[in-house]
Amino acid sequence: MTWLTWRQFRPQAVTALAALAVFAILLGATEPHLASMYATSGVAGCQGGACGAAARNFLLTVSGAYTIVFMLGIACVIVAPALIGVFWGAPLIAREFETGTYRMAWTQSITRARWMAGKLAVPGLAAIALTEGLSLLYGWWAAPIGQAARLAPGSNFPLGMSPFSLLAFDAHGIVPIGYAAFGFTLGVTAGVLIRRAVPAMAVTLVIFAAVQVAVPLAIRPNLFPPAHATQSLAANFSGQQQEGPGGEFSLTVDRLDSQPGAWIYSSHAVNAAGQPAGVMPAACVNPPDGDSMPCLASHGFAVAVTYQPTSRYWPIQWTETGIYLALAALLAGFCYWRVGRRLP
Amino acid sequence: MTAVIETEGLGKRYRRLWALSECTLSVPAGHVVGLVGPNGAGKSTLLNLAAGLLAPTTGAIEVLGAPPPARPAELAKVGFLAQDAPVYAGLTVAEHLTLGARLNPGWDAEFANRRIDWLGLDSGQQAGQLSGGQRAQLALTLAIGKRPGLLILDEPVASLDPLARREFLEDLMEAIAERELSVVLSSHLMADLERVCDYLIVLVGSRVRVAGPVDELLATHHLLTGPRRDPATLPAGQQVISASHTDRQSTLLVRTSEPVLDPAWTVSAVGLEDMVLAYMRQAAGGGRRRDRLEVQR
Numbered sequence: 001m002t003w004l005t006w007r008q009f010r011p012q013a014v015t016a017l018a019a020l021a022v023f024a025i026l027l028g029a030t031e032p033h034l035a036s037m038y039a040t041s042g043v044a045g046c047q048g049g050a051c052g053a054a055a056r057n058f059l060l061t062v063s064g065a066y067t068i069v070f071m072l073g074i075a076c077v078i079v080a081p082a083l084i085g086v087f088w089g090a091p092l093i094a095r096e097f098e099t100g101t102y103r104m105a106w107t108q109s110i111t112r113a114r115w116m117a118g119k120l121a122v123p124g125l126a127a128i129a130l131t132e133g134l135s136l137l138y139g140w141w142a143a144p145i146g147q148a149a150r151l152a153p154g155s156n157f158p159l160g161m162s163p164f165s166l167l168a169f170d171a172h173g174i175v176p177i178g179y180a181a182f183g184f185t186l187g188v189t190a191g192v193l194i195r196r197a198v199p200a201m202a203v204t205l206v207i208f209a210a211v212q213v214a215v216p217l218a219i220r221p222n223l224f225p226p227a228h229a230t231q232s233l234a235a236n237f238s239g240q241q242q243e244g245p246g247g248e249f250s251l252t253v254d255r256l257d258s259q260p261g262a263w264i265y266s267s268h269a270v271n272a273a274g275q276p277a278g279v280m281p282a283a284c285v286n287p288p289d290g291d292s293m294p295c296l297a298s299h300g301f302a303v304a305v306t307y308q309p310t311s312r313y314w315p316i317q318w319t320e321t322g323i324y325l326a327l328a329a330l331l332a333g334f335c336y337w338r339v340g341r342r343l344p
Numbered sequence: 345m346t347a348v349i350e351t352e353g354l355g356k357r358y359r360r361l362w363a364l365s366e367c368t369l370s371v372p373a374g375h376v377v378g379l380v381g382p383n384g385a386g387k388s389t390l391l392n393l394a395a396g397l398l399a400p401t402t403g404a405i406e407v408l409g410a411p412p413p414a415r416p417a418e419l420a421k422v423g424f425l426a427q428d429a430p431v432y433a434g435l436t437v438a439e440h441l442t443l444g445a446r447l448n449p450g451w452d453a454e455f456a457n458r459r460i461d462w463l464g465l466d467s468g469q470q471a472g473q474l475s476g477g478q479r480a481q482l483a484l485t486l487a488i489g490k491r492p493g494l495l496i497l498d499e500p501v502a503s504l505d506p507l508a509r510r511e512f513l514e515d516l517m518e519a520i521a522e523r524e525l526s527v528v529l530s531s532h533l534m535a536d537l538e539r540v541c542d543y544l545i546v547l548v549g550s551r552v553r554v555a556g557p558v559d560e561l562l563a564t565h566h567l568l569t570g571p572r573r574d575p576a577t578l579p580a581g582q583q584v585i586s587a588s589h590t591d592r593q594s595t596l597l598v599r600t601s602e603p604v605l606d607p608a609w610t611v612s613a614v615g616l617e618d619m620v621l622a623y624m625r626q627a628a629g630g631g632r633r634r635d636r637l638e639v640q641r
Contacts, residue, residue, distance in 0.1 A: 003446050007439060008432065099433070103426035104483065107395055108447035109419045109490060341399070 001110055001118035009123050012088055016130050023076060023134060027141040030069060037061055038144035043151065055152035062145060063156055070145060073138040074159065077171035080134055081183035082208050084127045089187020090200035092119055093339070097195040113340035120332050124184050131180035139172050150261040161255065163313050164263035166216055173317040178324025183208050185331035192335050215320070223319050226265050226306045230274070231257060233297035239267070243292065247285040248278055251303050263308035272300025346373045347406075348494045348526045349394050354403035355550075356389050363389040367403070367550045371528055375557075376520070378541030379530040380620055382628075386550045387530040388427055391498045394528075395424040408494055420450050423492035427499045429483035433472025437465050440482055441489070448490035456489040459519065477508030481515065488519055495520065497529035501536050513540050534620040546620055548627035554599075558616065565619050568596045568609040579606075586622040597622045 038044065041058035043051065093116075096102040106112050142160070146168075149160030159168045169175070186208055190200040231253060239253035251269040256262045271277040284295035308316070349371035356364040364386035371377050379387050392398045393405055396412035396419070405412060413419040431440060437460060445451040460467060463481050465474070471482060480500060487495060500516070501509040517540055520527055531537050537544070545555040554561065565585070572594045575584040582604070585597040597614060598604070604611045 001447065004443055007435065007443075011434070100426060100428060100430035101432055103392075103395075103397055103424070104430050104432075104486070106397055107413075107419065107422065107424035107426075107487075108444070109416045109449060110447050111414065111416060111419070 001114055002122060004105075005118040005122040009088075009126070012123070013126060016126065020130060020133055023073075024137055026069065027073065027137055030066070031141050034062060034066060034141070034144055038148070041148070043144075043148050046151070051151040055148040055150075058148045059145070059152055059156055066145070067156070070142060070157065070160070073142060074167050074171045077131070077135045077138050077176055078167060078212075080131045081127070081176065081179035082205060082212070084131065084180055085183030085187035085204045085208050086201045088123050088127060089184040089189075090191045090204045091197040092123065092188050092191055093335070094191030094195055094197040094200045097191075098197055111340070113336060116336050116339040120185070120188065120335065124181065124332070127180040127184040128177050131176040132174070135171055135173070135176040162261045162263055163310070164261075164308060164316075169220075169317075170212075170216065173314070174321045175317055175324070178321040178328070179212070181328035182211070182324040182331075185328040185335070188335050189331045192338055215323075219323075220316065220320060221265060221308075223316055224308065224312050226308050229256060229258065229305050229307065230270065231267075231303045231305055233293055233301060233303070237293050239303065241293070243280075247280045247282065249280050249292070249296075250278065251301075253303050253305060256305055256307055259307075259310055261310045263310075263312075265306040265308065267303050267305045270302055270304045274304070276304075277301060346409075347371055348373045349405070349407055349528065351390070351393075351405045352403055354390070354393065354405050355401050356386075356393060356398060357401040362401075362550075364393070365402075365550045367547075367552075369545060369547070369552045369555065371526075371545065372543060373526045375543040376517075376527040376529070376541045377543045377545060378534075378537035379528055379545050379547060380534055380537055381530075381532065381547035382624055383532050385532075385547045387532075387547055388498050390547070391424075391496050391528065391530060392426075395422060395426075395496055397424075416449075420448060420490060421493045423487035423490055423495040425480075425483050425487045425495075425497045425500055428503055429476075429480040429500070431471040431474075431479050431483055434470060436468055436470050437474075437482060438467035440471060440486060441467075444486045444489045450491040452489050452491050456485050459485050459488075463515070475508070476503050477505075477512060480504060480508075480512055484512075484516065484519070488523075488525075491523075493524070493526065495525055495527045497527070499530055499532075501531065509536060510539075516540065534617040538616050544616070544620070546623045548624055551627070553623040553627055561619065562613070562616065564601050565597060565599050565614050566604055567612045567614045567618075568594075568598055568604060569612070570594060570606075570609040573608075585619070585626055 038058060041061070042054045043058050046054050096105065105115055145157055146160045146163070149157040150162065159165045163169060163172065170179070187200065187204040190203045190207075191197065194200040194203065234257065238255070239251055241249070241251050243249045249269065252267045254264055256264065269277045280292060280296060280301070281299055284292045284299065287295055347370040349369075352368050354364060354367040355362060367386060367390060379390070381387050389398065393400055394407050394412060396407075396414055407413060408421055410418060413422050435443065441453070441456050441460065444456060445453055463478070465478055465482065471479060474482065484497075484500070501512055504512060513536065529537065529541070542558050543556070544558055544561060546553040570593070572589055572592055575587045575594070575596055578584060578596075578598065581602045582598040582600040585599055587594060587596045589595075597619065
């Protein structure tokens with residue numbers, strides 16, 4: 001059975017290997033230069049306040065073509081599971097129904113359950129290997145940029161600022177394994193139920209895209225309860241600040257000084273008592289130099305931050321991967337059961 | 345007489361439409377059985393049920409004395425050539441033989457290779473580039489190569505041109521000649537089956553209209569021509585299958601095991617094709633429009 005599955009899968013495998021090779025060549029050709037720039041930038045061994053400047057300088061030197069590769073790499077890793085679901089998963093069984101070859105396959109001397117298991121195993125494992133391979137390659141390439149972007153507030157690489165950044169999280173670590181397994185089995189399931197390849201491909205794409213939008217926005221933030229911290233208004237406040245003529249003001253930050261890379265859920269200004277504040281004291285309104293920050297700081301104002309600590313990165317990666325793998329196992333089990341019994 | 349396929353009140357419904365209903369029949373072992381009937385008679389559904397591809401909605405079916413094949417050992421005993429002879433378009437002829445060898449423990453590689461050579465198929469050619477006849481031959485080679493005890497062919501020649509039909513059936517006879525193999529093949533055209541089968545089952549609207557060894561059927565059906573006469577006045581042993589009348593003359597197709605002695609009749613033999621058409625027409629006369637017979641050739 002493995003032979004037949006492998007033989008049927010061979011054209012897709014060749015395409016996938018070619019894509020992986022192109023990706024590897026692109027990253028492999030640019031990585032040495034990137035690494036040498038990082039080594040000479042001084043970001044690696046920096047101390048305290050010097051880090052921000054060094055990181056910002058480094059990121060400015062790697063802009064341009066590297067920005068494109070940086071974004072392209074993320075896009076490849078994120079799109080791969082969707083393409084796998086659409087082009088490997090959906091036609092896998094649907095095409096057998098369309099061409100009638102299932103009637104030949106199911107009347108050989110092996111059970112349908114075994115046939116299905118072989119069909120799932122070979123392309124399924126290849127899907128996981130391919131996606132995780134892309135992700136590891138990309139992670140290796142993008143590591144210097146990620147390191148620097150975490151140290152340089154407001155840099156030109158917003159996605160690198162935190163490992164939790166929306167698209168960056170999806171392209172690193174082990175979650176690509178879960179996405180690949182889920183995308184593939186989702187496609188197979190659509191094909192088993194719809195039995196026509198093109199509609200199954202469309203349904204796969206729509207459902208997969210919906211899940212990939214819903215999980216980061218609605219589920220990932222709630223996997224672990226966030227932590228709370230108060231960040232004082234340092235001299236070099238790097239957040240956003242808005243002021244109104246009557247002293248109304250708001251302060252938000254997109255990074256936590258004490259923990260670069262933490263995932264900021266929300267932030268707002270608080271007064272010395274720790275209560276939410278929206279109006280500044282009269283003394284601080286319209287300061288002569290235009291900067292009300294030192295005044296606010298001296299009155300004990302600060303920014304309260306709700307965030308996910310960087311230490312939660314791997315627990316969240318594992319949990320989310322587990323959720324996707326469980327979904328994939330459910331779908332694979334359904335296909336196995338559905339094909340194993342006689343057609344109704 | 346042992347049966348290779350035996351059904352009892354077998355029915356299969358797709359959503360609201362019954363493709364087969366209340367079908368009770370028995371396919372004897374050791375024959376090349378022709379299952380003939382108009383489109384929509386349920387032939388294909390019946391054979392797919394027998395191959396274990398479909399689950400029946402009602403009734404029971406036994407294949408080789410057991411439920412339709414599901415386990416490897418049972419699957420190995422039944423060869424199935426599906427309608428339109430599906431093959432994997434991207435695999436070569438040789439790879440199809442590898443498929444047969446890998447998926448069937450009883451694979452007869454020597455037979456399969458010899459047959460492909462003899463058919464003149466290029467083993468390196470992709471199956472998608474084969475002609476309809478060659479594809480059917482390849483699929484048939486796979487079905488026989490697993491050394492089944494029962495070979496089921498669902499409309500094996502429906503998509504072939506007349507020459508390819510004849511060649512396919514001749515090759516089929518040759519391939520099964522030296523094997524202890526029961527064969528069931530279906531068609532909506534009697535002409536296809538006439539040369540190959542020695543047992544006939546006429547299925548119209550899920551019902552068996554007539555079944556029996558071909559020579560027995562030929563011996564018991566007669567065409568009577570004589571002065572116009574009401575068919576109801578015939579002797580009890582003579583069953584009228586079809587009747588046509590002109591002003592003066594009646595032509596009757598009757599089934600009887602007794603010799604026809606009435607000197608008023610001119611008795612002549614009837615061909616299988618005319619006989620089957622008469623049964624189909626008789627069934628169609630029952631008022632079921634979807635059983636209208638096909639006259640295409």
